[in-house]
Amino acid sequence: MISSQPRTFDKRLVATLSGGFLLLFVILALFDLEQMTYWINTSFSWVIKVFGPMWQLWMLANLVIALVLGFTRYGDIRLGGHISPDSSTFGWLAVIMCTLLAGGGVFWSAAEPMYHYLTTPPVFSEAPSGISAISAGLAQSFMHWGFMAWAALGTLSALVVVYAHYHKGLAMRPRLLLYPILGNKVETHWLGTVADVVSIVAVAAGTIGPIGFLATQLGFSFESLLGWENNYALQLAILGGLVLVYTISASTGIDKGIQWLSSANVVLALLLIAMILVLGPGGFIIDSYMNAMGLYLQDFMPMALTRHDNAWMGSWTLFFWGWFIGYGPMMALFIARISRGRTLRELVVAVAIMAPLVTNFWFATLGGAGISYEEATAGVISTPLEVGGLPAALLAITQQMPFAEFMVPAFLVLTVVFVATTGDSMAYAIAMAISGSHTPRTRDRIFWALTMGLVAAVLLRMGEGGIGALQSFIVITAAPVSLLLLPVLWTGPRVAHLMAYEQGIVPHKERHNDELEQPTLHEEPRVPILVPRRNKHK
Template structure:
């Protein structure tokens, strides 16, 4: 009888774990990352002007000191990953698995939804018109209006193309896949430094600090789009249905988004994230086909071909341009900082879903196919806006005045046939894109904190809710809170870019090692 009671008590203790333990509050990574974000929000609420001053100073220093390094880092990452893909190392199978765990369509859908969603929907409408109204300094003003539009698309393609995607999961994913699945090391950002620091990278405060830096960077990069979602949908509901465009509406929208992506993250990688990604890609393809047929078809096709051609022709000059540092800090270097912040966590996510793929498949999907699809998406949305602007000057640019991202998207959809339905579908698409980013990043952060492939529900819920509430608090402060976060994203890229650097030489070494082991 006493043995039965002891067994029952033991089971009760196991199932009734303290909430503090379930939230990993004894984990240095958790309180370092969570505490830093809480400090940022607390300072924003206490004195947003002081926060803006600190962040702006850090932003200016980051882009001036690290901007050139980031440009070189992204360019080398892309070129080295291509070299590994075309050589014999391209046949190396990753993850110690003969057959991929999911179909190619599901795999590419998750990659596209997760990486493009961080802002691609907002910027696809806004960035081309921004470069059209104020031409990039590398190109300068053109007498030919069509050429100005092509240059605007080309510059947008550079920011959301090959270099941006390559840093998010090519060389780093190769390193992590080998060290995790072949060597049994933890699937955490700290593992990227193992080839240099050895066991020191995996233990103690060194490893915890590395992980925390990467979590803060990706959380900041995800909080921004969640906040933008509230602003975008609120603005559109006001324009379409005359609902109030105020904080209350934005608050409700973000609460619904929190509920959706947290529930999706709780359902796991093979359910919620896969299902949302698959249906969202279908909706995105449907909208692309619809706009291609009923929109400015001729301009879209010509714009895509000429835009990609111009980008390739000016690829190295654009990638290494340093002529106007002020312009760079708010365009190229800002985007590079944003994408770098996502780098280690996206590498973990891609590693998790890419077992059984070859290096060639990984590089071609992430660094070639996905960028070309992204460029076509930008041409469909932003290219249509440019065509409308050329045909009727001011029809898009007036809405965009004051850098109004939500208005630029609506100005484009309102000029298409069935404007109300098209606008609603774009809002649905935008919402699901952000939800897929929210759930995949919630899942990945929780996995890094807990060290488990399937983190417990408490830790997933904590990070999902925390990111959403942070977005709500920052937009409650108005444009100042969101601007501070945007600048802060670039600052977080400084330590993260140093964590990514060793992959430039570690990935080729490990790829050659795996090729020999697999008899290639």
């Protein structure tokens, strides 16, 4: 029998090392940002070269294995035992969508399709002349934010976490991903500490980046619309308001603030999509979405496995793969926390199919509208994008829309809420990872919410260079995290079989390490794991 709570020393060690890495990053940036940027860029290039091929193969394999498990008899597995889900289906889906989309929904959906429309991606550079730049641009965006990206954030990894926590009683920490390999030793093994620290640092960096970018984006928008100077004082005020929103949300918990904010975000996003389709270039958007989806599915394997033009891959595909992999362990914890009572099939369909389709339509709506306006008047979107970067793309597109006086502020509000839903959920997840509890203390959630905001404030003080260095640092942290996630390709199916046997879905139990099969003390609230077995072949 093992304790369901980590030792105090372990929690303090993980918190100290995680916070220490973030503090060291800030100190180095303050001391010599140019030198630190050089080190990060050098490390970034090495990581892309060494880990890039593995990331491509892992992303593809993870999706395929998740789909196979989800659509076979293993899809009937009830996550956490035969209990009712903790929340409504809409609330569950809303939290998933907003937590995982966030940065993509606000920063890249407007700009990335335009980038690929203006400069054809390498995989389509020698494509037949019948493929339009519109379809190529959207299809490449769909690849980066589609099936593989979403599957990496909460399918096989979440399954392993569910088994180790709800079925075996171990504390809710990233190290649970190593449980099928180390067994109960993972609670005290040094590899568990390393797994926790690198996962926390990676997700903190991945969350601080969008928080800082939001301040620069809104500052740019206020300067363009209202004439306010986009200086550090304005960006700090914006950042303070954002941190206040997601800190309050995180402090009230998943069933209150986090779910309410996510549901409100989904409703507002659906309303804006409907307005764009009805009042804007709706026909163009729908046609472009269907053509691009066809191209995306047709050329899925070439886009997934292409290895030519390493410089482009490092700037785009591998950058995103590193970002998503870095988020992987903490998202697995969060998805496992909110998915108890769901079936594995529900999880796979929601995360690996529904969410990507909705995300791609969102990209086609916002990015497609921008392409439509660009086709009508050359330079109306591309020029602001070239001059002002990501913040300028969203503003330029919304200013071209009907009822721009409403659409511009509505999208700015949506931007704030999108990023806030990531800030609150990741503050909650980090608090879980350190405490080991699936309901961490309120003060721990508040501490990490404020800490991420403070780091963003310091990096903003150094200008866009600090935030940009952090973005590259995200990919560097993905290197050790990818080694943590690699085993789920075989431990995920193994765990699925054990859970299916426990729940009477399969008649035979495979032989595994005895330690994995021993019942352990379960953390409150207890979940019954002994269920009547039924033999389908009887």
